[in-house]
Amino acid sequence: MKPACPEKYSCTGKKKCKLIGRMPADQRLINKISGDRSLVNKTSGDRRAVGKILGNQRTVDKTLRDRSSIDKKPKNQRKVDKIPENPRSMDKMPVNRKSANKTPIDKISASFLHFVLALLMITFFLTGPASAVVVSGNTHLGVDVSEINPNPARPGEDLLIKINIQNAGDEPAENVIVGIEEIHPFIFKYSTSELYGSGTNTERNFQIEQIRQRSKVELSFYLRVDPEAESGIYQLEFTIKDKSGTSFSKRIPVRVEGNPDLVLSGTEILPVNEDNSSSRAIVPGQEFYLRTSVKNAGSGNAKNVRVMLNLNNSSPLIPLEDNVHFFENLSAGSSENLSFKLLLGSNADVKPYRIPLRITASNNTETFQIDKIQEIGINVLNRAQIDISSLKFDPEIPVKGQQASLTLRLENVGEGEARSVKARLEGLEGSGSTSAFLGRLDKDDDAPAVFTFTPGKTGDQNVTLLVEYEDDFGEHQVSENLTFNVKRQEGSVIPIVLGAVLVLTTVILYTKKKGKL
Helix, strand or coil: CCCCCCHHHCCCCCCCHHHHHCHHHHHHHHHHHHHCHHHHCCCHHHHHHHHHHHHHHHHHHHHHHHHHHHHCCCHHHHHHHHCCCCHHHHHHCCCCHHHHHCCHHHHHHHHHHHHHHHHHHHHHHHCCCCCCCEEECCEEEEEEEEEEECCCECCCCEEEEEEEEEECCCCCEEEEEEEEECCCCEEEEEEEEHHHCCCCECCCEEEEEEECCCEEEEEEEEEEECCCCCCEEEEEEEEEECCCCCEEEEEEEEEECCCCCEEEEEEEEEECCCCCCCCCEECCCCEEEEEEEEEECCCCCEEEEEEEECCCCCCCEEECCCCEEEEEEECCCCEEEEEEEEEECCCCCCCEEEEEEEEEEECCCCCCEEEEEEEEEEEECCCCCEEEEEEEEECCCCECCCCEEEEEEEEECCCCCEEEEEEEEECCCEEECCEEEEEEECCCCEEEEEEEEEECCCEEEEEEEEEEEEECCEEEEEEEEEEEEEECCCCCHHHHHHHHHHHHHHHHHHHHHHHHC
């Protein structure tokens, strides 16, 4: 007499007890997986995997229902029962009850059940949630960010980052160590937590003795952003490990946005139609170029940059070209050259002037505006100019060996004052004074330069007149080539007449004396 199947198997007694007995263990495993469904559902990225698990469970339920139908004496089985028995053949055939009880459908269902269970386990353990949850035993540690202040971070300023270390598991996490990696441009200062009261931790590793199950601990990290940091997105890396062997890292993106700072540098004043030498001085009535560079000396990018002349109506400066330069973008550390062409009115007073340049721009997000004026100083000066207004020799034609004088009148025909005016003759063959000092010559003033000399040779004489003076622009020297003639010294008439008279007197006296004899 075979034992009847226990009631918990709901078996009809067709030798299926053993196979069905295996079902509760599998069902308990499936139920455990289903019980963990709440943990998996915490991550949106795992919802597809959860749906797949539910679909697989429905397949398992269907398999169980099919197995129950098999237990209810299938039609084929009833047909088999109707076949007449052959006692002799039946007696000779050995009976293997276990193999007889396993139909092909039973084998396929069992294999499929084990495959589904293995697939569910692999899917559950390999699917990692987006919040960096790591499972070790019954602890489920994860990290999320609760605050970044300020956001975006600013170069040269402090930064506060608050993170939560969560244990979503069923057991406490022991000796959890949270570390922060110091990555440019962030400089770690200290960390705090309510676990340690008002104290601070200056070490980059923070130890938490215990995080209870289904709870979290908040940590605050204080950092400083490098003042030279450029705008961009940087990563802060946290490492977490505990006593049970859990170890993982979490990268948190932090946006750093610096502010632009625009300055003008390398400014030059270049008069038009003159050499390329730079000067900060011009004269009334002169055209000139103002050339400069606008540089972004800040830590953030600038956009919609405008540099414009900000002249008022009373200014003697007149723009001759566009008075606005525009740059769509100017990244941190870069610069752009620009040039303005201007005219200084001829009636401008001789004094220093300021040329105001207005600079406007914003950062990329337009949360920071630049609107400032930078002034470029120029000096308006007057230039002196020395010319020879007259030249006179005395005698008009110098004679070799005889003293002569040369009088030159030097005139200042410029707009500025000429100081320390002096002149000299070079290349003169003879002796005498070849230099003269005139001193100061104001506008339209003149003064004589007198040279006294004795020519040493006859014929054409080539000499060079050098005039040196100073004005507002510095020292100057002008030269002029002069040519004059020196004649030969002629004989005197008086000695000849006297000689003739003496000869004639001698002859007369001699004749008279001879006649007396």
